[in-house]
């Protein structure tokens with residue numbers, strides 16, 4: 001569905017690369033996560049894939065179309081949700097979606113149904129200008145589904161939303177991707193990547209460091225950690241130690257020999273810990 | 285095509301919720317009403333002169349050649365006529381010569397014109413001598429109402445640019461251009477759709493203004509042709525200013541720069557001597573004004589109108605070639 005080869009991008013043609021020689025493929029039906037801290041080049045990548053940014057180098061094909069060529073009809077198959085919500089303030093929620101629906105050549109979804117889906121029922125006739133940031137974000141998200149896209153671009157779909165609404169959004173994404181929609185999702189939230197993505201790419205400073213399934217990553221990195229809880233001078237202490245590191249290994253033996261161990265188990269690392277381990281930097 | 289119409293309809297909806305945009309659409313019509321009410325007397329471009337029936341036939345005949353003469357059988361009746369709203373000058377015999385009486389609120393040119401005619405008659409200037417001179421004099425008397433209506437047309441065209449810039453500012457500040465850019469709508473479709481509101485509002489407003497001010501029996505096809513071609517430049521400026529402005533106030537200030545060449549062209553056309561008219565040839569507003577002037581005076585012929593329109597188009601096309609790459613870049 002998406003194929004990217006040697007893609008780089010410099011905003012001001014000044015040699016500073018927002019993304020640097022990245023390559024990856026997204027298979028049909030797959031949910032592909034782009035995980036990286038803010039400023040790492042996620043939105044830039046989405047911008048090029050959706051044609052909003054002019055491609056400078058490399059070879060990119062999206063939904064069977066070469067992005068170097070202008071072929072607007074490809075957008076009938078594509079849905080895009082933006083990191084910064086962008087809806088018409090002067091139009092109501094319903095008017096925003098109705099207008100947008102008319103711009104496609106394919107059957108579109110009922111605006112009211114989408115408004116309900118993202119939990120904005122009752123707000124159909126309210127102008128988007130009166131919406132909170134989160135509500136605008138949900139309307140932008142709802143709009144991205146209006147043409148039943150085969151390929152769905154989501155830039156930070158849950159950022160800035162409160163947890164219950166974020167959960168609703170996640171459910172919608174899960175449901176759509178389960179029914180075959182291919183999804184390119186960028187986020188700096190490791191839970192989202194973990195919960196929703198078939199594969200994730202770690203991106204930092206415009207470069208992809210690794211690409212794998214969350215499960216394999218956790219198998220590979222997670223089992224190498226052991227978490228030990230023990231009593232020392234009457235206080236419960238927790239230590240996380242690497243089971244492959246020699247110093248840590250003797251530390252574990254030391255603890256077992258000298259203290260009263262309460263619990264000890266190998267720990268499944270979170271994607272964030274793996275990210276730190278691989279890149280040496282956090283996601284925040 | 286239907287998408288272009290949808291973009292247009294959305295702009296209409298958005299504008300009905302924008303006070304400034306509503307204002308821009310209504311203002312030309314209000315101005316047309318004001319012109320119609322305040323310049324009733326200027327309807328007739330010929331100067332009206334009231335004379336007594338028992339004046340000499342030669343004098344009456346002379347005046348009839350250059351003005352619309354109304355005859356009265358008493359000084360009282362003549363004075364009553366003068367007191368009516370419209371502009372008319374009275375010409376009464378007094379001693380050896382004549383006395384000109386006016387109500388006092390007429391444009392000075394009516395009095396001057398009547399005085400000149402009267403003086404020419406008294407000097408015994410022959411028809412052949414006088415014809416050319418008086419003709420020339422007449423040509424330079426601006427028929428005020430017609431001039432106001434053409435100015436209104438020019439301003440309406442500028443307001444179209446402003447309306448368009450508002451639509452673009454909205455798309456830009458709300459970043460909805462990006463959302464449009466990921467739909468099957470082509471950039472050309474978007475540009476045409478975004479020009480439609482300003483264009484149709486201006487054309488409708490021009491037609492309404494002309495009707496309100498009473499110029500119905502003109503060649504409408506000509507007016508529309510000149511209107512549409514002079515809109516191009518305004519549309520281009522509207523797009524550029526819209527893309528370069530943070531808000532509608534900034535955009536409208538930006539589009540207002542058009543007032544300068546518009547006013548300059550009108551002043552140039554009306555005030556410059558024939559041998560200096562060429563200095564205005566660069567301005568599309570000059571050609572549009574010239575064409576509209578002839579159309580409203582009903583002296584326009586197709587070759588001249590087409591020539592003026594052609595020149596407007598050529599100048600606008602040059603502007604198009606310069607500005608369009610910037611507009612396209614700004615929209616993507």
Ligand SMILES: Nc1ncnc2c1ncn2[C@@H]1O[C@H](COP(=O)(O)OP(=O)(O)O)[C@@H](O)[C@H]1O
Nearest residue numbers: 011012018036037038039040041042043044045
């Ligand atoms: N319009 C722009 N002009 C110049 N630099 C930009 C622009 N947008 C983003 N950048 C830079 O490109 C880099 C990547 O940004 P972005 O793709 O937005 O990151 P992310 O989405 O991962 O947070 C950052 O260093 C950012 O400052």
Ligand SMILES: [Mg+2]
Nearest residue numbers: 042043083155
């Ligand atoms: Mg981003």
